[in-house]
Amino acid sequence: MTEGPQPGDHAEDRPKDLARDGVESRGRAGRGWTPPVRPDPVSLIEQRQKDLRLPLRGWVVPFAALGTVAGLFFALSTVFDLLLGANFTGRGLVDALLSIEPSQATNTLGSLGEIMAAVLGLALTVSSIIVQLAATRFTPIVTSLFLRDRTNQRVLSFFVVCNIYVLWINFVVGPASVPSWGVLVSMLLMTASLLLLFPYFVFVFNFLEPDSIISRITTDGLAASTPYRGRGRSSIGTRQREATQGVEHLANIGLNAVQQQDKNIASSATNALSNYAIYYGDTKAGMVNTWHSIPDWNRQSPDFVSLSDEAVDDLRNRGIWLEWKILRQYQMLYGEGLERMKDLCYLIAINTRRLGEAAARHGDLPALDLSIKFFNTYLRATINANDIRTCYNILHQYRQLGEFVIEHLDTNPEDLILDEPMSMTSTLTVTIGAPAGDLSELERRGLEIARYMRYYSGIAFGRNMAFITEVIAHDVGALCAKAFHTDSQFHDELLATFLRVDDSTETAASDTTLQGVRRAQVKLATTYMLNGAESLARRIQADMKDEPAERMMGIWQLLAALRTREFWEVNDRGSNFDYLTDEQKGQLPVFFSWFPALNKVALEALRTGAFEPPGAPKIVANTP
Structure with missing residues (x-):
């Protein structure tokens, strides 16, 4: 996207869901249908960021409270001096404030200059140390985020302006020029600077909270990768860099947290990557076609450099390069989690399922297929590590994704575009008032998941993980039951796959495993019989x-x-x-x-x- 109009000024730059609202509202006129109002995903993230930001009262209350206490002490001491002091009068107090001798002004401004410089030095020193520690703990981008924050810039700028002002007032003091009002304003500025120190430090600590950092990184990345927020004057290359940097920084936070055994931060970073992908998928269809190109600088990154030219072309043509980037970060975190933090592996599986379900809702089959591919990758890594319990939990999420695409009841009807693909990479279409026949492509993915499960059951059995074979039998049986209840056209193929799960165990001396598989088969048979499908039970x-x-x-x-x-x-x-x-x-x-x-x-x-x-x-x- 080069210099020019804002996104949305041209048809190809508008999100398709927004473009179709006019079409559907005309087609459904008179039927009381109101086009859905889709929230800007960046607004959703920014709302979260506002919740994490120090509210205005966080500045006003401590500023006013400290100023009031100091003012009360000054007022009390002044009252006592007026009542008890022989040489202290109200007129003298006013003259002392407004009529200052040159020597007194020089002394006062000299002290003020030292104090103001100390305040600025204290603010810079404390914030620099804390920010550097946070950057070491999380990711180096923390420093850039902190320096770019408007609130931080305003407060530090105020401190600098106060110092400059006091410096110049001190410079103009002389026998013939005594800036009484300048000295008074300098006193007020120094007072304000001191009162601002406490809320400023509260702001710094609040800014460096893990959730706040993660939210800011996610917001910046989404603002670059969605067709909103007036980014039309930024080039596609710049926006792609910002989007990929956001993904990489979130992954770095998660990786550092895993290495430091910080489960909460690792979980927050993992969830943020999932939300990033889901919100991006909501508006991906509104991006111009050049967004899906993979430039040389991205091609040379670790997540793409090992891919063949054919694989890169596939990612480009399917429009899933950013999903690939995010899931590659998951793959890296998954490998670390297998060794250091197994709970993170469960969370990655949950979020990969969420990503796949979101893709299914939009009919983005390439993104759904990518989620399935990474589930298979997780299973392979887990089986290679002989980690039975993690494999057990990963299969649970994988089965739920299979059930979702078989049932596809949560597919939003408003995502079915009038005579257009559901997304720019989708093959699913629907006409208003007509059934979505092509939605069977989603059901087919459920069959593919069952076949992949059966394949990995044999791999697991060959590595003496017989229990996993039994787990897969029960999970594939659950997929068969779901397909049966939803009257899926792929049910018979699913059942055939289910009956072949035990192929790898029948030639082995493992009665326990075979009995577990047989129990799963009997369980499915009872489901069929309860629903009058005796012929299916007899096949079992x-x-x-x-x-x-x-x-x-x-x-x-x-x-x-x-x-x-x-x-x-x-x-x-x-x-x-x-x-x-x-x-x-x-x-x-x-x-x-x-x-x-x-x-x-x-x-x-x-x-x-x-x-x-x-x-x-x-x-x-x-x-x-």
């Missing part, structure tokens, strides 16, 4: 028809014995994999009656109305 039964009767009896017994949904330990999922409702348990005898070896026992259970196989020894599930 056919997949396990050759299982030993003892193993199937054990699976039946364990599923029927589990009484409570909650697991006995704290975990992110909050529920036990194998829990079945009473309605589902009621389907167990029917399901197991389809196995010839268990038919007689199952019919007896049906006759007695029992959930568990008759005559089986009682077991207590849900306890160690």
Whole structure:
């Protein structure tokens, strides 16, 4: 974007959602439809920044309080002098203030000059030390942010002006020129400078709060990467630099926090990167096409330099270079978190899911695909590290993303643009009053997620992480249930993928893992049976028809014995994999009656109305 009009003056520079409001309001005229008012994402961040900023009363109250106390002391001492002092009169007080001898003016101004210089030196010294410490702790950009802040510039400028004023008043004092009013004003300026010191230090400490720094960096980055805020006179290259610098500085804050084991700051920086990406995605369609170019200086950065020319072209054509930049920072933080702060890995997974869901709402399939790709990267790194618990939690977020794209109920109807792509990189279109048939592309991503999960189940099993294979079986089963309830056209393919999760375990001597997978299959079968889909349940039964009767009896017994949904330990999922409702348990005898070896026992259970196989020894599930 070169010198010229502001963003929004041309059609290609307007956000498409704003451009379409006029189209839709004409198309829906008379139907009582009001075009949605979209908030400027920068305004949302700036509101947060205002909340963190020292309010006006933070300056006025201490200034007035300290000034009032000092004034009261002066007034009391003056009253005592007037009442008790023999050589102190009101007329003399006025003359002392307004009629000053040259020698007295010189002495007074000399002292004032020293005090004013000391005030300026104190303010600069204290703020410099604190800012340098903050820059070392967080990121070097803190120094630049502090020096560019208008409030800081105004206060320091006031101190400098006061010093200059006192210097020049002192210079003009002579036998024939005694600036009485100048001396009085100098006294008032020195008083104001001293009173400002305390609220100024409060401002400095408030400015250097982690949340305040992170908010300011995010605001600057978003202002450069959204088509708002009158940035039309800034070149595209300048705006891209500001946007990438904001991402890098947030990542540096997070990285330093991880290395210092500061969980709160690391979490704030990680959340800020996610909010950055989500707010950017809200208005990305309003950026001009040249915004999505990748200049040489960006191509040589660590996040792009290792990519092939074909990969860079893909990022450019899909318009996802900034999302790639943000997710690469997540990948770096994830690697550090695996070694130093595993909780951060969970948060990164949560925010990557949020990013993917936001992309799905806008129909930005390339950004959604990128989120899926990085989820796969997290899984690979976690499996390579043999970190079972982190993998367990990452899969939880990955499954939720799969459920979201299968269901896509949260897709905002106002994001479906009239006969246009939902975003500049989207393939989804819709006509008002007609179904969004192309939304099946979102559902297809749910199928892809299930297939990726199945692939990593085999990798995990090969690295002796058998529990992860069981977790993936339950998660893919949950995706199948979601697809079934939403009548997804990809349900049958999902079910076929689900029935192949145990392929890697069937040739291995791991009864425990295979039983966990089979329990997930039986659980899904009961869901089908409850909803009248017996044919689907029989597909599951056919997949396990050759299982030993003892193993199937054990699976039946364990599923029927589990009484409570909650697991006995704290975990992110909050529920036990194998829990079945009473309605589902009621389907167990029917399901197991389809196995010839268990038919007689199952019919007896049906006759007695029992959930568990008759005559089986009682077991207590849900306890160690």
